[in-house]
Amino acid sequence: MMSKYSLLRFKAFIIAQILAVVCLYFLWGCATNPATGRTELMLVSEDREFQIGQQVDKEVREEMGLYLELPELRSKVKEITENIGRHSDRANIVYRAEIVDTPDFNAFAVPGGFIYVHRGLLERMNSADELASVIGHEIGHVAARHSAAQISKMQILNIGLIGAQIATQGAVQDYGSLIDLGSILAFSKFSRDDEREADYLGIEYMTSAGYDPKASISVMKQIQGLEDREPGLLDIWFMTHPPTSERLQLLNEELEEMSYQDPSILNRDIRRNIFIRLLDGLVVGEYNGTELVSGDRYFNKEFLLSIPIPQGWQVQINNDDYTAIFADIKEESFVYFDIRPLQREKTTEAYFEELSRSLTRQGLRMTSKTAEADNLSHGAMAGTYQGKSRSLGPVKVRLLAFTREHNGFSMIGLGKEETFEKLQPLFESMTTGLEFLSQEEVSAIDVPRMGVHEVSVGETWDEIAIQYFNSSEEKEKLAEYNGLTTDNAPAPGILLKIPPSLRFR
Numbered sequence: 001m002m003s004k005y006s007l008l009r010f011k012a013f014i015i016a017q018i019l020a021v022v023c024l025y026f027l028w029g030c031a032t033n034p035a036t037g038r039t040e041l042m043l044v045s046e047d048r049e050f051q052i053g054q055q056v057d058k059e060v061r062e063e064m065g066l067y068l069e070l071p072e073l074r075s076k077v078k079e080i081t082e083n084i085g086r087h088s089d090r091a092n093i094v095y096r097a098e099i100v101d102t103p104d105f106n107a108f109a110v111p112g113g114f115i116y117v118h119r120g121l122l123e124r125m126n127s128a129d130e131l132a133s134v135i136g137h138e139i140g141h142v143a144a145r146h147s148a149a150q151i152s153k154m155q156i157l158n159i160g161l162i163g164a165q166i167a168t169q170g171a172v173q174d175y176g177s178l179i180d181l182g183s184i185l186a187f188s189k190f191s192r193d194d195e196r197e198a199d200y201l202g203i204e205y206m207t208s209a210g211y212d213p214k215a216s217i218s219v220m221k222q223i224q225g226l227e228d229r230e231p232g233l234l235d236i237w238f239m240t241h242p243p244t245s246e247r248l249q250l251l252n253e254e255l256e257e258m259s260y261q262d263p264s265i266l267n268r269d270i271r272r273n274i275f276i277r278l279l280d281g282l283v284v285g286e287y288n289g290t291e292l293v294s295g296d297r298y299f300n301k302e303f304l305l306s307i308p309i310p311q312g313w314q315v316q317i318n319n320d321d322y323t324a325i326f327a328d329i330k331e332e333s334f335v336y337f338d339i340r341p342l343q344r345e346k347t348t349e350a351y352f353e354e355l356s357r358s359l360t361r362q363g364l365r366m367t368s369k370t371a372e373a374d375n376l377s378h379g380a381m382a383g384t385y386q387g388k389s390r391s392l393g394p395v396k397v398r399l400l401a402f403t404r405e406h407n408g409f410s411m412i413g414l415g416k417e418e419t420f421e422k423l424q425p426l427f428e429s430m431t432t433g434l435e436f437l438s439q440e441e442v443s444a445i446d447v448p449r450m451g452v453h454e455v456s457v458g459e460t461w462d463e464i465a466i467q468y469f470n471s472s473e474e475k476e477k478l479a480e481y482n483g484l485t486t487d488n489a490p491a492p493g494i495l496l497k498i499p500p501s502l503r504f505r
Contacts, residue, residue, distance in 0.1 A: 036144060036197070044111075044151050046093070052151070053112025060100065060116060067101040067119045073278040074099055077135075080128060080211075081115050084136050087208035088143045089201070095139060102318075103285050105226060109138040111147040123284055123450065123499070124222060126483035128271040129215035132206045136216075140201030146194045199247055203254055212268040213255055218483055220248050225480065276495040282450040284499050291317040291324065294448050295501055298324055301442050303339055303407070308433035310426045326430070332392055333415040333423045335430060340408045351408045352381040352401040359412075363387050364397055377432050378402045378409070386417070396420040400431045448500035455490040464490070468498050477502040 044052075068074065077097050085095030095113045103120040110116075115138045117131075125131045141147065199216075207213045224244045258265050286293040290302050293315050298307045300323070309315060309326060316325045326335040342351075356366065364387035376382060380402035389395045394417040401410040411434075413427035453464060465475040479486045482496050490496065 044145075049145070049147070050093075050112035052147075053110050053114045056110045057096075057114050060110075060114075061098075064116075065101040067099040067283070070278065070282060073122065073282070076128065076275065076278055077117055077122075077131070080132050081135050081139070084132060084139050084205050084209045084211075085113070088139050088205045090143045090145075093142075095142070097135065101283075101288075103287070105223075107134050107138055109141045109147070111142075111151070113142050115139065115142070119283065120285075122279065123282060123497075124226075125275070126218070126272060126497070127212075127215060128275040129206075129212040129268075130219050130483075131275065132209065132211040133202065133213075133216035133219050136202030136206035136209075136211075137198045138202075139205055140198035141194065143201060143205075144194070144197055146198070196247075196250065199250060200254065203251060207258065207265060210268075212266075212270050213258060214266060215270065216251050217248065217255070220244060220251060222483065224248070273493075273495045276452055276497060279450050279497060280452040284448045284450050285501075286315050286317045287447055288317055292445070292447060293317075294445060298326070298337075299442070299445055300324075300339075301445070304437045304439065304442050306435050306437060307337065307430055310429070313426075328423075331415070331419055331422065333419065333426075334413070335427060336410075336412040336414070338408075338410050338412075340410075342403065342406050342408055345406070346403055346408065348379055348381055348402045351403050351410075352383070352399070355399060355401050355410055356383055359385055359397065359399060376400070376402075377434060378404065380409075380431070382431075389414075392416050394418075398424060398427050404436075450500075451498035453496045453498050455492055455494050455496060457492045459492070460489055461486045464496065469502060474502050 077099055081095050081097035085091065085093075088095075090113075093113045095115060097115040097117065099122065100116050100118055102118050103123075104118045105121050105124055106118045107121055108116050115135060117135070121134065122131070125134070203213050203216050206216070227244055255266065291298070291300050293299075293309065296309050296311070298309055298315055298317075300306070307324075307326075310328070313326050313328050316327070317323075319325055322336045322338045324337045326337065327333070346354075360366070364385035366383050366385050368384045370376060370382040380400050382398065382400040385397040385399065387395055387397065392414075395414060396417050398413040399410065400412075401408065403409070411427070411431055413423055415423035451468070453468070455464070461475040461479055462472040465472050465478050469478070475486050478496070478498075479490075481499060481502065484490065
């Protein structure tokens with residue numbers, strides 16, 4: 001057995017060796033960034049970067065799914081990506097792009113040249129040039145090796161943790177397991193400095209590839225509008241990106257510099273119609289094959305039911321914990337809808353009590369209870385609770401539950417105590433409006449899709465809005481959705497996107 005003194009000397013020797021390895025990593029692991037020319041720590045080779053990208057690509061395909069319905073649109077996304085990639089600072093690698101089947105306004109890049117554009121982002125684009133500005137930004141991340149740099153920092157952290165593990169005889173947790181596919185996906189959320197750099201590189205690349213750089217301003221203004229109207233749509237975007245106003249200012253400064261060098265760059269034609277035509281038939285909004293949002297209702301084709309959606313609320317259908325989540329982001333009010341299979345036959349009362357106990361264990365206190373005899377829909381039982389939330393403070397909760405055909409159904413309304421009076425009637429309208437449908441009714445539900453309208457000579461915004469939305473009051477929203485204004489009549493021959501609903505815009 002080693003003496004205490006010998007053990008200390010051994011630990012000191014091991015730590016010294018690890019520190020020496022770290023120093024060698026810093027010496028050998030420094031590389032010149034291909035996009036910026038800066039010398040930086042880089043422990044991930046290009047081959048390893050591509051291998052990581054391959055692994056993440058497989059996971060993205062399995063977990064998010066690819067949108068393959070419109071092959072010409074998919075080809076256009078790939079064409080733009082490859083074109084911009086050829087004009088980037090890493091033109092020697094292959095850039096691959098896919099459309100992921102989610103309604104979010106987002107795009108992201110992972111190591112090795114893999115680019116993903118969300119279906120919901122394509123819905124908002126009004127030209128190939130606008131899409132090019134988004135893809136250019138993502139290629140900027142790849143060209144500057146932002147993901148590889150983050151992985152390198154994580155590797156250094158792991159080496160340091162190994163030393164601490166030895167010095168403390170295992171008292172420090174080994175975080176090596178954090179380097180897995182899930183954490184690699186998190187590397188698509190870059191620092192704000194990385195985002196600024198990707199903005200700068202992206203506009204340079206898209207301009208070199210022949211696209212109109214003014215489109216980057218159009219996209220940024222659209223993001224700014226979404227920030228004001230639909231903050232929940234872009235929560236992640238705003239956490240990881242610099243303020244939109246700052247990005248707009250920097251982009252305008254870059255355009256001004258470009259105009260000094262070559263004024264013709266800002267006179268390029270926007271490729272609108274050729275792109276809008278490709279969006280015809282695009283699935284719009286929440287849809288996963290089983291559940292969808294159409295108009296002002298949520299539909300579940302598997303369980304043959306629908307629920308009304310309060311005006312201005314958003315819906316999330318792909319959630320690990322609940323069947324669907326309804327939310328008013330501004331008011332911080334939520335309704336959690338869930339369907340669970342029952343292991344054994346269970347009465348509504350027994351199922352309600354089970355859920356009620358779960359809420360009580362979470363620190364909520366029941367203040368009232370409504371029994372089946374009070375004519376609640378579907379023979380349900382309901383209860384009201386009070387408690388505190390870490391993020392919301394004092395809250396009130398309304399639980400409604402019932403059983404039907406070997407399944408338990410529940411709706412939980414959650415809101416701040418001071419605003420619960422506004423939530424409660426909305427919650428009641430959802431619970432009383434929950435309807436079970438026939439198979440024929442469900443089969444007749446159409447998936448919400450994008451339409452395209454070609455403007456005729458003399459046609460006005462009022463006429464188009466009335467034609468598709470039965471009201472000229474929708475013309476402002478329709479024009480904005482198309483990146484235009486109602487100050488001028490739409491130009492004859494221009495193509496307009498006609499969404500299935502302007503309800504959430």
